[in-house]
Amino acid sequence: MGIRSRLAKPIAAYIASETRKWSLDPFRSQQRVFDKLIAEGRNTQFGRDHDFQSIKNHEDFRKRVPIRDYEDLKPYIERVLHGERDVLWPGKPAYFAKTSGTTSGIKYIPMTKASVVHQFTSSRDAVLNYVHETGRSQFLDGGLIFLSGSPVLDEKAGIKTGRLSGIINHHVPAYLRTNQKPSYETNCIDDWEEKLDRIIDETLKADMRLISGIPPWAQMYFDRIRARTGKKVKDVFPNFSLFVYGGVNFEPYRAKLFDSIGKPVDSIETYPASEGFIAYQDSQREPGLLLLLNGGIFYEFIPTEEYFNEKPRRLGIEEVEVGKNYAVIINNNAGLWGYSIGDTVKFVSKHPYRIEVTGRIKHFISAFGEHVIGEEVEKAMKFTMEKFPGVELIEFTVAPEVTPTDGLPHHEWFIEFAKAPDNLEAFAQELDDQLRKLNVYYDDLISGSILSRLRIRDVKKNAFISYMRSMGKLGGQNKVPRLSNDRKIANALNAL
Structure with a gap:
């Protein structure tokens, strides 16, 4: 057992203990997030426009801040894109995550230093909760591959801009970079097929143990390995034991992907979004993804059947029910307020709060x-x-x-x-x-x-x-x- 796998176990125990504390005290966790967000937002243009000074509780907030999608919030985001400060959040964003919009084409989602940190620590905690529950940590001693977008960033109004996965790539700590694949140079290649060939060049003789990426990209990687070697993934990477995924529905890919691997491997599902890291699979035994209630996001939930009503109910975490579908509304530490991300979820547990992602509110x-x-x-x-x-x-x-x-x-x-x-x-x-x-x-x-x-x-x-x-x-x-x-x-x- 290597030094990483040995050190991971006490750290994992600590993270699992901290996770248990906040997840089993959900209302206080969300109240602390709410209070901090309102305090930070009071002196922004958005906070002044919506009288944050007089907001004392969630009911006050609901009365003053309407539900918005990107189009509705765009006038504020445009001001940030033109260089204004203190518009949605104090100062300027650290990044803009560029993503595809429902009606707006490309969206520019503001990210602060705190929200970026939450993105990475949530990914880390998903893996460490797995280590603590299963006792398996040897995968940390081998190669780790993150199939992601290019880390090359543009600029908008002096703010670095790129895909979420590319932004997060800049925040991988040094202790993981030594066994992280692909190399930075390969990750910067725009053409996916060329990039994939280079990734295979770099990993084919490596001791790959953890593979992470959205399922279709992982499947293409596995297919290329089979074409190059004539072998299944398990025969090329005998120590491959953990697949981490998110971003799209896994079910259409599951059978073919595991057939390509040739053996069962553990998997961890994550629910990252440019607007925030929302949930991750914290247990191999229990269904659903743990909703992250202490990470800078205050959640509201609208019953899906009410979403298009003039005045739908906006429920706090304490008001949701197991088995019902809700549209997710977030308020976060990057200045998204009453923001509809378009996703729908269903709660499978309230002790702790675990969800399943059920789709989108629109086709x-x-x-x-x-x-x-x-x-x-x-x-x-x-x-x-x-x-x-x-x-x-x-x-x-x-x-x-x-x-x-x-x-x-x-x-x-x-x-x-x-x-x-x-x-x-x-x-x-x-x-x-x-x-x-x-x-x-x-x-x-x-x-x-x-x-x-x-x-x-x-x-x-x-x-x-x-x-x-x-x-x-x-x-x-x-x-x-x-x-x-x-x-x-x-x-x-x-x-x-």
Whole structure:
């Protein structure tokens, strides 16, 4: 046993003890966070606009601060982007995390030094809670790989800007960098396929023990290893024992990913977001992810069925119920106030508070992190139809194809034409080009050969009518969803 694995155990015991303390005193934990946030926010422009001086409790806060998404908060963020200080939080942000928006294209999410620290310490604590519960720490003596975005950062108003994973890469402590893969130089490569080949060059003969990344990226890494060596991952990395993941729904990838590994390995699920690290799997025995109640985020929860009401209920942690779906609202130590992150969760436990991520409050496709939304596919189809004026459309929907029988994963468009294009391939190419113009992350995935361009399935006449009838939703105000992040509608259409 090496020095890292030996030292990890007493540190893990301490972290597990501290985690237990705050998680079993949830209301006080959240009250402390709330009080600190309000005190810090009082002298900001946002705090003055919303009379933070008179806020004494959560009820006062709810009356003064409305629920906002990025579009609603954008006027304040624009002021920060133009160099103003003390707008949403004292001073200026340390970073902007650049991410894909639901309606806004690229979003710039402010991050402070405190919120960045919370991102890293939460990842650390997830691993250390695993060490404490299982007693397994030998993986820390070998290679650790973090499949992430580029750490190369741009600047906006003098504030460093980049993808969340790239920002966090700058905060990995020195004691982990000695066995961290890939190298900084390799991590800076933009082209994913070139980067992946270089990662394999660096890791193939290394003693890799922990692998972390979003599932589709990890699967591509495993596939390349198999192609290069003819072996399964377990035979290349016999000491590989822990897979850490998050960012997208794992279930579509689970069977193939573990088949590629060739043996069972433990896994830790995490729930990081640019707006804050929200939860992580703290136990291999208990279901759900531990909601982080002491890390600079004060949470509110809206029952999903009330989300689009004029005045939905905004519940504190003490008011939620197990088994119900809620939209997540955060107030954090980077100046996001009453901010709807668009995710929905379900509580599986209240002692301590553990959650499952159940989806998004709106339809989308983000099987690979691209977050394509309804507006984008509608516009892509509209602009393509303008280029093919003879084509007539009845209905369409889009779904991800994660495990195709041939080629790379892709988006599959199920289209019922009244008059099909003479050249369906040319139509599909134009449609793909239009979507790439509308969504920078989809374009990145195509350019990086993570996805192939979309494919069109020309469905038979009345297929969508038959589908809606089978669902008991034919007529009235019922509509076929334009897109979904799973294959339920796609499979139903294929079965017709």
